[in-house]
Amino acid sequence: MAGVAQAGNPLGRALRDVRHMAEDRYSIWSWIATVDHKRIGIMYGITAFTFFLIGGVEALLLRIQLAQPNSTFLDPDQFNRLFTMHGTTMIFLVVMPLSAAFFNLVIPLMIGARDVAFPRLNSFSFWAFLAGGIFLNASFFIRGNIFEGDIGAPGAGWFGYAPLTSTEFSPGHGIDFWILGLLILGVASMAGGFNFIVTILNMRAPGMTLLRMPLFVWMTLVTSFLIIFAMPVITVALFELLFDRLYNANFFNASVGGSPLLWQHMFWLFGHPEVYILILPAMGIVSEILPTFSKKPLFGYPFVVFSGVAIGFMSWGVWVHHMYTTGLGTVANSAFGLSTILIGVPTGVKIFNWLATMWGGSISIKTPLLMCAGFVTMFTIGGLSGVLHTMVPSDFQQQDTYFVVAHFHYVLFGGSIFALFAGVYYWFPKFTGKLLGEGLGQLHFWLMLIGFNLTFFPMHISGLLGMPRRIYTYQEGFGFDTLNMMSTVGGFIIAASMLVFITNFISSLRNGEKSGRDPWDARTLEWSLPSPVPNYNFKEVPVVEARDAFWYTKYRENEEGVVVRIEGAAADDEEDDGEGGHGIHLPSPSYFPLIAAAGLPIIATGLIYDPALVAVGVATTMIGVFGWAIEPPTERR
Amino acid sequence: MIILDQVLPYVMQIHQKMHLSRVFSVVWSHRRQAVVGLALLGLLALFAIGCGADTPQNTFDTKGEVAERQKDLFLIAMWPALAIMIAILGGTVLILIRFRRRSENDIPKQTHGNTTLELAWTIAPAILLFGLGIPMVAALWEIGRDPSPDAFQVNVEGQRFLWKFEYPELLDESGDPVVTFSEVNVPAGREVALHLTSIDVIHSFWVPKLAGKLDAIPGRTQTMWLRADEPGSFSGQCAEFCGLNHADMRLVMHALPVEDFEAWVDEVTGGGSSASAAGVGGDSGG
Ligand SMILES: [Cu+2]
Ligand SMILES: [Cu+2]
Numbered sequence: 001m002a003g004v005a006q007a008g009n010p011l012g013r014a015l016r017d018v019r020h021m022a023e024d025r026y027s028i029w030s031w032i033a034t035v036d037h038k039r040i041g042i043m044y045g046i047t048a049f050t051f052f053l054i055g056g057v058e059a060l061l062l063r064i065q066l067a068q069p070n071s072t073f074l075d076p077d078q079f080n081r082l083f084t085m086h087g088t089t090m091i092f093l094v095v096m097p098l099s100a101a102f103f104n105l106v107i108p109l110m111i112g113a114r115d116v117a118f119p120r121l122n123s124f125s126f127w128a129f130l131a132g133g134i135f136l137n138a139s140f141f142i143r144g145n146i147f148e149g150d151i152g153a154p155g156a157g158w159f160g161y162a163p164l165t166s167t168e169f170s171p172g173h174g175i176d177f178w179i180l181g182l183l184i185l186g187v188a189s190m191a192g193g194f195n196f197i198v199t200i201l202n203m204r205a206p207g208m209t210l211l212r213m214p215l216f217v218w219m220t221l222v223t224s225f226l227i228i229f230a231m232p233v234i235t236v237a238l239f240e241l242l243f244d245r246l247y248n249a250n251f252f253n254a255s256v257g258g259s260p261l262l263w264q265h266m267f268w269l270f271g272h273p274e275v276y277i278l279i280l281p282a283m284g285i286v287s288e289i290l291p292t293f294s295k296k297p298l299f300g301y302p303f304v305v306f307s308g309v310a311i312g313f314m315s316w317g318v319w320v321h322h323m324y325t326t327g328l329g330t331v332a333n334s335a336f337g338l339s340t341i342l343i344g345v346p347t348g349v350k351i352f353n354w355l356a357t358m359w360g361g362s363i364s365i366k367t368p369l370l371m372c373a374g375f376v377t378m379f380t381i382g383g384l385s386g387v388l389h390t391m392v393p394s395d396f397q398q399q400d401t402y403f404v405v406a407h408f409h410y411v412l413f414g415g416s417i418f419a420l421f422a423g424v425y426y427w428f429p430k431f432t433g434k435l436l437g438e439g440l441g442q443l444h445f446w447l448m449l450i451g452f453n454l455t456f457f458p459m460h461i462s463g464l465l466g467m468p469r470r471i472y473t474y475q476e477g478f479g480f481d482t483l484n485m486m487s488t489v490g491g492f493i494i495a496a497s498m499l500v501f502i503t504n505f506i507s508s509l510r511n512g513e514k515s516g517r518d519p520w521d522a523r524t525l526e527w528s529l530p531s532p533v534p535n536y537n538f539k540e541v542p543v544v545e546a547r548d549a550f551w552y553t554k555y556r557e558n559e560e561g562v563v564v565r566i567e568g569a570a571a572d573d574e575e576d577d578g579e580g581g582h583g584i585h586l587p588s589p590s591y592f593p594l595i596a597a598a599g600l601p602i603i604a605t606g607l608i609y610d611p612a613l614v615a616v617g618v619a620t621t622m623i624g625v626f627g628w629a630i631e632p633p634t635e636r637r
Numbered sequence: 638m639i640i641l642d643q644v645l646p647y648v649m650q651i652h653q654k655m656h657l658s659r660v661f662s663v664v665w666s667h668r669r670q671a672v673v674g675l676a677l678l679g680l681l682a683l684f685a686i687g688c689g690a691d692t693p694q695n696t697f698d699t700k701g702e703v704a705e706r707q708k709d710l711f712l713i714a715m716w717p718a719l720a721i722m723i724a725i726l727g728g729t730v731l732i733l734i735r736f737r738r739r740s741e742n743d744i745p746k747q748t749h750g751n752t753t754l755e756l757a758w759t760i761a762p763a764i765l766l767f768g769l770g771i772p773m774v775a776a777l778w779e780i781g782r783d784p785s786p787d788a789f790q791v792n793v794e795g796q797r798f799l800w801k802f803e804y805p806e807l808l809d810e811s812g813d814p815v816v817t818f819s820e821v822n823v824p825a826g827r828e829v830a831l832h833l834t835s836i837d838v839i840h841s842f843w844v845p846k847l848a849g850k851l852d853a854i855p856g857r858t859q860t861m862w863l864r865a866d867e868p869g870s871f872s873g874q875c876a877e878f879c880g881l882n883h884a885d886m887r888l889v890m891h892a893l894p895v896e897d898f899e900a901w902v903d904e905v906t907g908g909g910s911s912a913s914a915a916g917v918g919g920d921s922g923g
Contacts, residue, residue, distance in 0.1 A: 076881050157878050163855065164838040164880055169797075254856025260839060261854065294736070295743070300750035303759070325841055325876075326852045327859040330781035334774045341766045341773075348762040351725065353755070358732045362743040365733060373729055380725045384718040391769065393776040394711035396849020397696045397704070400841060400876040466694025466845040468876045471884030478872075479692035555744070563744045 022589035025535075033589035035119035036535055038431060040126050041104030045424075047130055048097035054137065055089035056498065058082045060491055063455075067488035069476045079472035080155040081174065085140075087158030088178065091278065092185050093133045095412060098420045099281035100125070100189075103196050103220050105427060109526035109533065110214050112205025112542045112549075117198040119587040120628060121191050127597030128188035135601040136181030139174050154178035157470065159271065160241070162252030162263035167245050173608050179242045180604035186231045186238075187600065193227035196220055205525070207544035211305070214524045214548075215298060218305050219284030222312040226273045226280070229316075234270035237263060246607065261326060268319035276315045278412055279379075280308060282419030283350060286372045289426050290354055292522045293369040294361025297548055300353045307346035314343045324392050325399045333392045340390040347383055351376060364520075367441030371422030374449050378414025382407055385460065400470075403463025409456045421448075421501070428505075429519050433531040434512030440504035444497050451493025458483040458490075523551040536584040590631055596624025693872040694845040700871060700892075701847035703780055703863045710776045714769050780849075784830035784862035789823055792832045795840030795853035795875065798882040810907040822901055825868040825892035834858045838880060844873030844890050852877055865892030 022033035065074040116122050144150030154174035156165045165175050200221045243249035250258045291298045320336035385407040389395050428436045462483040474480050518527040528550045546552045558564050599621030606613030699705040792803040799819050807815040823829045833842050833853040843850035848863035875886035
């Protein structure tokens with residue numbers, strides 16, 4: 001064979017050996033070099049869940065501090081750094097990559113493809129995400145002994161308002177880690193965004209027209225477009241900030257004519273589409289699970305699709321609602337107030353359509369459905385408090401109070417996290433062949449629902465009582481005490497629910513009930529495959545004849561218009577264990593995406609500490625990229 | 638306790654008249670609705686907690702025209718929002734109960750949609766939301782107007798982590814404007830124009846009982862107005878995260894009755910130049 005794997009030279013032989021190791025499905029190398037979308041999805045999921053636990057511990061520390069007035073459990077500096085990392089982690093290292101995990105796991109299966117369009121780019125996305133996440137969290141350790149309370153980490157909030165992020169007001173390297181970490185994560189997201197756009201547009205099975213695509217595929221498509229347009233905006237902002245900090249560029253320094261508000265405009269021009277990047281995949285998941293568990297198609301499919309697309313477009317025209325109190329003037333505030341009102345309409349449409357999907361159905365009340373019901377109700381509360389926020393003059397009161405904290409946790413936890421857990425319970429059997437325990441699942445749901453509401457509902461009230469967010473403590477006599485104690489207790493109930501989930505996950509993985517192909521009597525193509533899905537996905541590429549493609553291979557309407565099961569359809573032949581996969585060409589495993597991604601945090605570290613390291617990092621990434629470009633495919637089977 | 642004394646006899650009567658076991662069975666069979674009811678009760682209890690305690694930054698306990706207007710607007714939106722919330726939450730629970738799967742072989746009618754219905758629930762919220770948009774914009778223009786020319790002028794400067802107040806109309810004996818830190822005196826019942834800026838990072842000026850917030854941004858000066866309708870001392874604090882001791886960046890606005898205010902002006906200006914307070918408004922730049 002040509003290229004790097006020349007049999008003669010020792011380097012070539014070593015490379016070939018290490019690639020052979022990756023061919024063994026049971027070796028760790030096969031995971032490291034994998035380009036299989038399912039394995040990458042699993043790695044995304046596990047990594048993001050680990051960050052979820054880290055971000056959760058940060059939240060608990062914050063809640064302990066706030067449980068009582070004048071508490072000294074944390075000092076203000078520690079508090080500021082922890083809430084900054086909590087927000088940054090939950091958004092960039094948890095909800096986004098958890099969504100990416102589902103894109104990876106499910107999208108190729110739903111559209112009848114054998115993999116994503118660019119499998120190695122996909123692997124690069126994951127490694128760059130992991131690199132960015134580790135880099136960002138490494139900032140905890142840059143200031144001394146973390147166990148003695150000397151925590152590093154950025155401390156200017158997840159939206160890092162200028163000029164607080166300048167070297168003058170945020171000395172040390174925390175902010176630099178934050179900027180560079182987000183830049184690396186941006187690279188990962190961009191690569192993923194392009195990959196899924198191309199995959200969805202080009203790799204659909206024959207017959208799967210755009211309006212036959214499952215809703216989750218649609219929402220992934222919209223989200224991916226939002227990612228590739230939104231990420232460049234924050235990238236520019238972050239580069240400007242980096243140049244301000246490293247080279248005194250003064251983009252945001254008012255004293256020499258820079259503009260602190262410029263940062264806010266760019267940040268929120270990214271930040272509002274980002275909100276939908278976080279919630280649209282969740283809406284997609286719910287739009288798959290509700291029909292399956294109600295045994296009915298999604299009500300008003302075109303409306304749900306178009307409202308999702310409309311949200312995608314409109315999300316670019318509302319960013320100033322994060323800046324009502326910056327004094328942009330009455331005209332700007334009126335205009336953005338009205339545009340924000342407008343975006344409430346397509347969101348409302350979706351909620352009604354979900355309810356109508358369940359109406360008249362035969363609803364199987366199991367954990368995935370309960371999680372979805374939690375999503376619909378909690379997201380409704382978050383949406384409605386969002387409507388209250390659009391009322392500009394009264395938002396002058398709620399802006400930057402705990403009312404806002406309550407609002408976006410109802411959207412991002414009550415919304416995204418509930419839906420993502422619904423997805424975990426729903427698709428777990430597809431990739432493991434086993435069901436997650438139903439009893440523990442319901443316990444998880446109820447604990448999480450109760451804990452969530454106990455934590456975040458009181459925050460509406462504490463906000464209306466005048467408690468600003470991001471304060472490390474408060475005094476007695478403001479009416480905040482009881483409400484904050486409730487929130488803290490709720491936080492620990494959420495933590496308990498996570499322990500239940502982890503227990504359930506591990507025990508079900510070991511000896512969960514066998515699921516078979518289609519445990520939920522589902523509607524989309526992935527359920528036509530054996531569980532776990534063989535590495536080549538589809539033995540034969542399916543031909544799609546209708547929306548809900550799989551359902552119509554199982555059911556048809558008889559003469560009286562009554563739906564009947566087709567005899568003998570979709571028999572549960574679990575014997576298909578990969579033997580049928582002969583002759584299917586699969587992409588070869590590759591280490592080069594990992595190498596290319598590994599260079600990024602080295603470059604970042606170099607920018608902060610030592611230019612020589614930048615050269616090392618660039619060289620590493622270049623090796624990765626060139627190796628990737630000239631790597632020959634390996635023959636399989 | 639008084640309430641309990643009044644209510645208890647009724648409760649006892651109901652208790653005697655009704656068969657308790659039947660009540661319980663009814664409650665049990667409606668346990669999901671009961672959960673919703675309990676949640677609503679909890680909500681009310683939360684408000685009770687909030688209103689019962691001393692709440693010096695309560696945005697509902699307004700003491701000034703601007704805050705009052707903002708609260709009214711909030712309530713205009715809040716009541717429909719609460720109603721919709723209860724409807725959707727209750728609706729979801731009822732749907733789950735009514736359409737729960739009774740037999741595995743049930744295959745419901747495969748309804749794909751209903752255009753009329755869908756148009757209806759697209760247009761209805763749009764109308765409702767734009768209905769909210771009208772009072773919103775109206776209130777915005779009202780609150781966003783320039784302060785009246787005879788407003789009492791105060792220049793506010795945010796600094797990490799305290800507030801500096803300069804009174805351009807009040808000159809001390811050496812001819813410089815009077816300055817106070819963290820506490821600001823204003824005349825009750827008269828409009829106050831606040832000119833906000835910052836010498837370091839972005840802060841946000843907020844006295845919840847009197848008015849919503851406006852940011853104090855370095856390199857800019859922006860103006861808000863408010864009015865305390867009655868004398869009192871009103872608590873406020875910085876609302877934009879500004880670094881280490883953001884939580885300690887507090888202030889108190891003392892709205893003084895006319896005589897007290899004049900006495901204070903005499904004291905700080907040495908008696909001579911109090912006329913300037915009533916005279917031409919100071920320069921409104923920062
Ligand atoms: Cu937004
Ligand atoms: Cu401040």
